[in-house]
Amino acid sequence: MIGDAGGFRPAVPGEFTHRMFANGKIDLLGTEALADLIDSETDRQRLQAWRQLDGALYKPVTGWREEMVRLGGWLEALIDFADEDLPPSVEAQLRDDSNALIRAIEAVLDDGRIGEQVRSGVTVSLLGPVNAGKSTLLNLLAGRDAAIVSDEAGTTRDVVSVRLEINGVPVTLLDTAGVRQTGDLIEAEGVRRAVEAARGASASLIVLDGSDAGWPEALESLRGIAGPSHGVILNKCDLMQEAAVAAAAEAGALTVSLAEGTGLETVVACLRDLVVPANRDEGSSLITRERHRTALEDTVASLEAALGHDFAMAPELAAEDYRRAADSLGRITGQIDAEELLGSIFSSFCIGK
Numbered sequence: 001m002i003g004d005a006g007g008f009r010p011a012v013p014g015e016f017t018h019r020m021f022a023n024g025k026i027d028l029l030g031t032e033a034l035a036d037l038i039d040s041e042t043d044r045q046r047l048q049a050w051r052q053l054d055g056a057l058y059k060p061v062t063g064w065r066e067e068m069v070r071l072g073g074w075l076e077a078l079i080d081f082a083d084e085d086l087p088p089s090v091e092a093q094l095r096d097d098s099n100a101l102i103r104a105i106e107a108v109l110d111d112g113r114i115g116e117q118v119r120s121g122v123t124v125s126l127l128g129p130v131n132a133g134k135s136t137l138l139n140l141l142a143g144r145d146a147a148i149v150s151d152e153a154g155t156t157r158d159v160v161s162v163r164l165e166i167n168g169v170p171v172t173l174l175d176t177a178g179v180r181q182t183g184d185l186i187e188a189e190g191v192r193r194a195v196e197a198a199r200g201a202s203a204s205l206i207v208l209d210g211s212d213a214g215w216p217e218a219l220e221s222l223r224g225i226a227g228p229s230h231g232v233i234l235n236k237c238d239l240m241q242e243a244a245v246a247a248a249a250e251a252g253a254l255t256v257s258l259a260e261g262t263g264l265e266t267v268v269a270c271l272r273d274l275v276v277p278a279n280r281d282e283g284s285s286l287i288t289r290e291r292h293r294t295a296l297e298d299t300v301a302s303l304e305a306a307l308g309h310d311f312a313m314a315p316e317l318a319a320e321d322y323r324r325a326a327d328s329l330g331r332i333t334g335q336i337d338a339e340e341l342l343g344s345i346f347s348s349f350c351i352g353k
C-alpha cells in the first residue's frame with residue numbers, strides 16, 4: 001500500500017480543492033459550486049453549478065464591490081482633506097450610483113428563491129380530509145404503489161415520502177394522514193404529523209373529496225394549515241353532478257377523477273407551478289445559497305445606511321457603511337472570513353476531491 005510508505009498519507013475530504021482555494025485558483029463561490037456539482041442529481045442542478053463555476057454570481061459581485069470601494073473612496077478623501085467640501089455634483093453622483101447599485105442587487109435578490117430550490121430541492125405535502133384520494137395521487141405521481149390506498153377512512157398514518165424530479169428540481173412529495181378529529185390515539189398522531197408536514201413544506205396540494213358535500217368547509221380550514229403556496233384539487237368528480245364540477249372549476253379548483261385518470265395533467269402542471277415559479281427560467285437566478293442572500297441583503301442595508309448620513313457632516317460614518325457593504329460582498333467570494341466556511345464546505349467533499 002502506498003499509504004504505508006514513508007512520507008505518504010491519504011488525502012482528507014476536499015483537500016485538493018482546499019489547496020486550489022488557498023493558491024487562488026478558485027474562489028469561495030467556485031468551491032461551493034464544485035461541491036454542488038458533485039452532489040447534483042438533476043441536469044438543472046448541474047447546469048446551475050456550472051454557471052456558478054463560470055462566474056454567474058462572482059462577476060457581478062466583484063464588479064459591485066469595486067464600484068463600492070470607488071464610491072467609498074470619495075468619502076475617505078473627504079475625511080483626509082477635511083477643509084475641502086464635497087462638490088454638490090459629486091455628492092449627487094455618489095447618491096445616484098449608490099441607488100443604482102441597490103437596485104441592481106435587489107433585482108438579483110428578487111428571484112423567487114429558485115436557485116436555492118434547485119440546489120436543495122423542494123418539499124410538497126399532500127393535505128386533505130380522510131379518503132379524499134391523497135395516497136392515490138401520490139402513487140400516480142410516483143408511478144408505483146408507494147402508499148396504501150383503501151376505501152377505509154384513516155388509512156394513511158405515517159408520512160410517506162417519494163422523490164420526484166419536476167423541471168429539473170428535486171421534489172420530495174409527502175403523503176399524509178387525512179385531517180379529522182379522532183379519538184384514535186395513533187390516528188391523532190398521524191394528523192399531528194400531517195399538519196407538521198404541511199407547515200414545514202414549501203408548498204402543499206390540498207386534495208378534497210368532491211363527492212362529500214362538506215368539501216368547501218374542509219377547504220377553508222385546510223387553507224389555514226397549508227400556507228400561501230398551495231393548489232386545490234377536487235377529486236372524485238366522477239361521483240359529482242356536472243354542474244357542481246363546473247361551479248368548482250369556476251371557483252379555481254382543479255377538478256379531477258384520479259380513479260378514472262382524468263385531469264392528472266392539470267395536477268402535474270399545478271405542481272410544476274408551485275415548484276418552479278412562473279417565468280423563472282433556468283438562467284434567472286444567481287443566488288444558490290442562503291449565505292449569498294444574507295450577504296446581499298446586508299450589502300443593501302449598509303448602502304442604505306450610508307445614504308442616510310449627511311456626507312458633508314459625517315463622511316466617516318458614511319465611509320464606514322460603504323466599507324461594511326464592500327465587506328459583505330467580499331464574504332460572498334471569500335475575500336473575507338473564508339476559513340470558517342471552508343471547513344463546512346470541504347467536509348462535504350469525498351476523500352481526494
Ligand SMILES: Nc1nc2c(ncn2[C@@H]2O[C@H](COP(=O)(O)OP(=O)(O)OP(=O)(O)O)[C@@H](O)[C@H]2O)c(=O)[nH]1
Pocket residue numbers: 128129130131132133134135136137148149150151152153154155156157176177178179235236237238239256257258259260
Ligand atoms: N370514485 C372515486 N374513487 C376514488 C377516486 N380517487 C380515489 N378513490 C378511492 O377513494 C378511496 C380512498 O383513496 P385514498 O387514496 O386511500 O385516500 P386518502 O386521501 O389517502 O385517504 P386516507 O389515507 O384515509 O386519508 C380509495 O378506495 C380509492 O380507490 C376517484 O377519483 N373517484
Ligand SMILES: [Mg+2]
Pocket residue numbers: 134135136147148149155156175176177178
Ligand atoms: Mg392515504
